[in-house]
Amino acid sequence: MAVATLSVGTLLVTVDARTWWQAVVLSAGVIAAFVASVRWTENGIPRVVGPCLLVAAAVWLMGSLALSVSTAFFALSIVGPLYSPKLPRHRVPAAVGLILFVAAVGAIRLLIAPQDVADVLLLYVLLPAGVTSVVTFSLFAGQAFYDLIAELDDAREREAELAVVQERMRFASDLHDIQGHTLHVVKLKITLAERLLTTDVERAEAELREVRALVAETISQTRDLAYAQRHLNLSVELENAKNLFEAAGIHVRVDQEGEIDERANELLGQVLRETTTNILRHAQATYVRITLSTAGITVLNDGAGHTPLSGLSGLSTLRARVADNGGELTVAKRDGRFLTQAQFPHERTDL
Structure with a gap:
């Protein structure tokens, strides 16, 4: 001008x-x-x-x-x-x-x-x-x-923030389900053990042992929750991802090329959830294509920009977990498109 x-x-x-x-x-x-x-x-x-x-x-x-x-x-x-x-x-x-x-x-x-x-x-x-x-x-x-x-940028940013808030609320709900139930049971058992101390010491000790085991199990479940290791269902996560993308104005396409191995269902659900969060938080995507096959899952999106890969620590953690289960998690970025792929066994898809 x-x-x-x-x-x-x-x-x-x-x-x-x-x-x-x-x-x-x-x-x-x-x-x-x-x-x-x-x-x-x-x-x-x-x-x-x-x-x-x-x-x-x-x-x-x-x-x-x-x-x-x-x-x-x-x-x-x-x-x-x-x-x-x-x-x-x-x-x-x-x-x-x-x-x-x-x-x-x-x-x-x-x-x-x-x-x-x-x-x-x-x-x-x-x-x-x-x-x-x-x-x-x-x-x-x-x-x-x-x-x-x-206005579109502001709306996209608000939708991404809303998706993050929804994920935090779901995390808080899961945490409440785990610890709220446990604390309630622990309270009842300790109250019962106090009553049994003067009448049935062995029964009181048994109740306290159950309390200790229950607390240990809750600690383990909380750790799993914090590191995204809780049980997930791929079908549920797929529906959730579609709803979040559509709410953010992102066109989503799902291709089913084969049945997922049931043994990898939960792990692939974790990959899809983490990928969904990354797209909403870090990309300016207009479309997302999710492909399910007998080998695994592939998620391709645009709007990834041209900056180096960063801020994807969640996927880095999942990569080791996928490898431990005999699979491979790969990520790649080219020409503004981002590819996330988790497969069992190894099959590659180019950008």
């Missing part, structure tokens, strides 16, 4: 400036338009815009009324449309006011050259107002596009 503005502005100065004074005035407008273009960003209005807009308006006033240069509106047709769509409020009235100002300044020239009504209307009113209108409409459309992309 900045290069095009400078190129077109320089050409107009070269063609239309007949005196050094006209060249100075028109160049000031080109410089103002160039500075405003350079400082343009998707969001926000920099401080230089106000002075640039004033210079552009002054150049149009002087060019139209004093210098008889019809293209002096160029700078104003760049600076105004460039930033009116970025105003926090009253965007449309500001754009309409800009176009009316351009047309009104040109129309005032009729007072200077009343004999050339047709030429003045064409060169100083219709053409400047028309060009400003077209540029304004184009930049309003562009700003609407940027706003839509920003």
